[in-house]
Amino acid sequence: MKKVKIGIIGCGAIGTSLAKIIEGRLSEEFCVVAVCDAQQEKARALLGICRRAKVLDAHRLIAVSDFVIEASSAAVSYRFARQSLLAGKSILVMSIGGILGKEKGLFSISRKTGARFLLPSGAICGLDGIRALSAVGITSITMNTSKPPKALAGAAFFKSHKVDLSAIRKKTLIFSGYAAQAVRFFPQNINVVALLQLAAGPRVRVKVQIWADPALHRNVHEIDVESKAARLKISCENTASPDNPKTSYLAILSAAASLAGFSDAVRIGS
Ligand SMILES: NC(=O)c1ccc[n+]([C@@H]2O[C@H](COP(=O)([O-])OP(=O)(O)OC[C@H]3O[C@@H](n4cnc5c(N)ncnc54)[C@H](O)[C@@H]3O)[C@@H](O)[C@H]2O)c1
Structure with missing residues (x-):
């Protein structure tokens, strides 16, 4: 071959x-x-x-x-x-x-x-179900991403929002908004939200919350999808790549x- x-x-x-x-x-x-x-x-x-x-x-x-x-x-x-x-x-x-x-x-x-x-599905699972549901309509889709603070360091978001990541001692909400804004502010950290938006289609806007949690050693994505055909709850707890803390294995x-x-x-x- x-x-x-x-x-x-x-x-x-x-x-x-x-x-x-x-x-x-x-x-x-x-x-x-x-x-x-x-x-x-x-x-x-x-x-x-x-x-x-x-x-x-x-x-x-x-x-x-x-x-x-x-x-x-x-x-x-x-x-x-x-x-x-x-x-x-x-x-x-x-x-x-x-x-x-x-x-x-x-x-x-x-x-x-x-x-x-x-x-590719990248750091999340469940895109097959989301793509299938998009044919009958998704009423809401929300992703909560929690990462250790160092996994968010260097994001464009912090140029306009003053946050001292090294001073965070407990789980803290960093960003709340929609997919298009999230990928602009966190281009290296949140590719999965772009995938969710592509799978869900343009008729629903994917809501995103990004948290910094110093107690975490994994990147956690929790996704909730509502549709008349099914309710999905997807949870992924990913180990970071040893070469880049922003990237999940x-x-x-x-x-x-x-x-x-x-x-x-x-x-x-x-
Ligand atoms: N889809 C997903 O689930 C997912 C998950 C993690 C990372 N990513 C994305 O994948 C990409 C790579 O991630 P990584 O962890 O390997 O990052 P990395 O920083 O370890 O490596 C990126 C490499 O690309 C090079 N590079 C940057 N701009 C370039 C250009 N214009 N031409 C050629 N090379 C260029 C850099 O020099 C660097 O060596 C990033 O954009 C990251 O956000 C996607």
Whole structure:
């Protein structure tokens, strides 16, 4: 079987972990041929894992790959997704916040070119049920996310809201609002809310509360969905990636599962 040629944009916690998985348990179906990072040394470090890969700029990486993995930043994920799909190359996007509100055009290019556009469930579960319920109407959807304060550090929100995260001693509400605002204020911390909004569809606005809790050692997402067909209560308690406290280990495993499903005729779950 011919291996699917993978290009990885973003060689941080997710890109590196996925490279290890691809070159390990997925190596019969996939092979990393190119890597790219805004910090060249991070891309070069991946060559130790991906022995047949080259360091290329994003444009050339897309040209030589069959399948692109975006694991870089919400500031550029839309651009890379568009370039890949227009070139007929399938793409798995991790920085989902960067495409929220602009997804329609990307879906349409994907359907026209046949290039697959994968948005893995990431750090949450239950998107299958939410997508199914969106057909009959969701009356409300709310997500409460609680993280250790250090997992929220550096978010754009704190430029306009003065909060001393290091002084927080008990569970504290940091943000309350809707999905579109949350991804703008917390682009690196709250991709899952963008996924929820995409799965739920435009007829319902996903409400979000973000809490900092110094007693926590995990990132916790609690999602409540109301619909005439079902009431869902989804709770995920995620261990952080050892390389990045903002990223859950489950998000990496979910991307790997999505990738494995790309070349598998069998599909479990909707
Ligand atoms: N969908 C999900 O559930 C989920 C979960 C966690 C993280 N994420 C998102 O996935 C992305 C990667 O997460 P991570 O934990 O690996 O982050 P990370 O900070 O460890 O790595 C990101 C890497 O991308 C590189 N980068 C940034 N801008 C770039 C650009 N323009 N071109 C090329 N490289 C660029 C950085 O130099 C860095 O090496 C982030 O956007 C993060 O918010 C999504």
